[in-house]
Amino acid sequence: MLGRLNHxxxxxxxxxxxxxxxxxxxxxxxxxxxxxxEHGVTVVFVDTGNSKVELLExxxxxxxxxxxxxKNPSGGMHHLCYEVDDIIAARDHLKAxxxxxxxxxxxxxxxxxxxxxxxxxxxxxxxxxxxxxx
Ligand code: CO
Numbered sequence: 158m159l160g161r162l163n164h165x166x167x168x169x170x171x172x173x174x175x176x177x178x179x180x181x182x183x184x185x186x187x188x189x190x191x192x193x194x195e196h197g198v199t200v201v202f203v204d205t206g207n208s209k210v211e212l213l214e215x216x217x218x219x220x221x222x223x224x225x226x227x228k229n230p231s232g233g234m235h236h237l238c239y240e241v242d243d244i245i246a247a248r249d250h251l252k253a254x255x256x257x258x259x260x261x262x263x264x265x266x267x268x269x270x271x272x273x274x275x276x277x278x279x280x281x282x283x284x285x286x287x288x289x290x291x
Contacts, residue, residue: 158241158246158247158250159239159241160239160241160242161208161239161240161242161290161291162206162208162237162238162239162240162282163209163239163240163269163287163289164202164208164209164211164237164238165208165209165210165211165234165236165237165238166210166211166212166213166234166235166236166237166238167210167211167212167213167227167232167233167234167235168213168214168222168225168229168232168235169212169213169232170214170219170226170230170231170232171214172190172199172200172201172212172213172214174199175204175212175232175239176190176203176212179203179210179212183244185203185204186204187201187202187203187204188201188202188203189201191268193267193268194216194217195265196216196218196221196265196267196268197215197216197219197220197222197223197241198204198213198214198215198216198220198221198222199214199223200212200213200247200268200283201217201230202268204210204264205261206288211238211268213235214273218261229264235283235285236270236275236284236286236287237271237284237285237286237287238273238286238287238288238289239286239287239288239289239291240288240289240290240291241288241289241290242290242291243290244264244272244273244274244288244289245259245264247274247288248264248288249261251276254274255280256277256281257276257277257279257280258274258275258276258277259274259275259276259277260274260275261277262274264290267287267289269289271289271290271291272289273287273288273289273290274288275287276288
């Protein structure tokens, strides 16, 4: 079921500053900013060749990453995103296995224009997991 690692996501307090560190200090290729109001975040993607790093900061009221930043003011690793071939089949398999799918279990459209779901960190070794249909 589990495909390749699509990205590692890091929540940051200052997206422009974090993007500059990756672009200027680490010499990486960094995408333009992308606002995702439905997810309450603004993101950039860092190309690491074999995968990506997603840098995200809160957008708007009630952002799901605002409380994360309160607990981790300098930012930190937030989630891992794995690709799956069929997100509905993956969801149904995981629910049948007793894993908790966040929200109402209906995939939302993610930063790459593809359906995504999030899985409860307590069911996945303490890590928030995003699934993206490849
Ligand atoms: Co993500």
